[in-house]
Amino acid sequence: MTNARIVRVALPVPLRRCFDYLVPAEQVTCLQPGMRVQVPFQSRKIIGMVVELTDVSSIPRKKLRNIYAVLDVQPVLPRDIFQLVLWAAEYYHHPLGEVLWAALPAILRRSKPALSVELPPYPIDDRELAPALNAAQQQAVSAILAVQHTFQVFLLDGVTGSGKTEVYMQVIEEVLQQQRQALILVPEISLTPQALQRFRQRFAVPIAAWHSGLSERERYAAWLAARDGTVRIVIGTRSAVFMPFAQLGVIVIDEEHDTSFKQQERFRYHARDLAIVRAKTQQIPVILGSATPSLETFYNAGRGRYQHLQLPQRAGVAQLPQFQLIDMRRMQVDQGLSVTLVTAMREHLQSGNQVMLFLNRRGYAPILMCSECQAMLECQRCTARMVYHQTTSRTWLHCHHCDAHQELPRICEHCQATAFKPIGLGTQRIEKALQKYFPDMPVTRIDRDSTRRKGSLQQLFDEIHAAGPRILLGTQMLAKGHHFPRVTLVGIIDADAGLFSADFRALERTGQLLLQVAGRAGRAEKHGVVYIQTQCPDHPLLQQLIHQGYSTFAAALLSERQAAGLPPFAHFALFRAEAHQQSDAEQFLQEVKNILPAEQVRLSGPVPALLSQRAGLQRMHLLVQAIQRLPVQHFLQQLLPQLEKLTTTQRVRWTLDVDPLEIF
Structure with missing residues (x-):
């Protein structure tokens, strides 16, 4: 040859x-x-x-x-996707x-030719006419369409229920008239059916979904149809950012603040950031929509890098809900429910409305404790406690980190006592308490445990949208962009979980989650109210969030981040190492640290991860940080070729996370 x-x-x-x-x-x-x-x-x-x-x-x-x-x-x-992949790598x-x-x-x-596969027939729903926009919505649409053939990042910052989706639709309508296509990224699979229904009711064009819940053949058919231009709108989760399009005209990232857009395993990319890079390459606008923008996005908008479009009022006749803080220190409480909350729930249910309760903790109780010696049952493979689960037919222990399951022990291994008691609250425990207080009221619980079977989530949503009063109970799965028009009361069972975390992003996430959950109340004609149960009603950031709104809350957090030298005022990359022996993980990261002099970056560690053992492996971290992004990139470019020559790599499993969302 x-x-x-x-x-x-x-x-x-x-x-x-x-x-x-x-x-x-x-x-x-x-x-x-x-x-x-x-x-x-x-x-x-x-x-x-x-x-x-x-x-x-x-x-x-x-x-x-x-x-x-x-x-x-x-x-x-x-070529455009190939170049995007090269950039991402x-x-x-x-x-x-x-x-x-x-x-x-x-x-x-696999070694199969790239042959055509037909998509299933597109459902043709009754078409809806576009509603009249309010002034803020019209200004947003006009601003985006004014630069539709050039790259520009727009932050569409609208309160919950402000009509952000309608802004997306009217922009996309113009894009479709120009024979171009639209990509809409949503953070969760559970949001795609609702989004598909809304867009199919508006647009008489082929629309495809893209997410891991589809079969390989369904995903391939959607991929080909987008590449060939047959599909005009794609609604998908984060990996849809890599889908090819014949002529893409706009990208929308709905709920852009959501951490689900960051891949947390293997190739750790952020779909929002890659969507911005793709839009810049293709010279098209990209819309970041959220009622609670990430601090990075909020910061970029403040610096003028993104155009900040605001929707301060709810669309139509809907009004923002009122907030009521419940001081749990001075309240009679039974199974996590205060008298004030139960009384308010009863009033709303008797009026034929729906009530939604939020607790971001599944299971029955996060701790199962020996009644005699107070020992707490822990996972044998993780530095974490086993979560107690209970249904009408069985009880068991489950580790939410390594997924280990075990039956309840008959005796305590420390004192041989035979009695155990659950400590703390989970959604299963609240569900049982609701059956006591409201024995004739249907309760729909939505969390990862209740939605494991295929089709179960849609079945639960069908129950919610059926006629009659109902109690909705769930984790953050309920908080992400769903529209429940008959919910008039939202109760947040425990607002304190994220107020005192070691994670520097915890307050940001807590604020986002509280407002997103609160936003499910009063989204139609009926007024909504939000009850927040807390042991810390005077917490300054909680008070700020409720009385002054998210923008003031975010500005205060940004000031704290700047003083501490944290993102977005710094840039991080995190090496994680796992090994059966902590000394091996620590030695590996120490050798990584010693490869190059840290002249333009700062290296912190190695230190044990907050969850120092998971699935039987000891976990250590090494943090690379710098004020500017470029020094981190240059350092990694020089470091990695030498890192792979280390002999200690054979005894550890290591990963690199650029722009990590979690550093503990």
């Missing part, structure tokens, strides 16, 4: 390099970046993707192996092959 050229191939393996192969001269002309090839790798055949054709290699030509086959006649990844310092594979439908990760 003297006339053979060299093809550089990215493989889906955890190695930060590409691999060189020989390709016959007769196949060179048909090869392009973004095409799949079958190649030998060690002793097996593997599918890779062409990155480039070249005539030089660091490996002698006689040692290069030949490719087996070219699988495509054209690139499966269009470089920025997040993740192996290119794994990033490319994350951008492909599962069907294309």
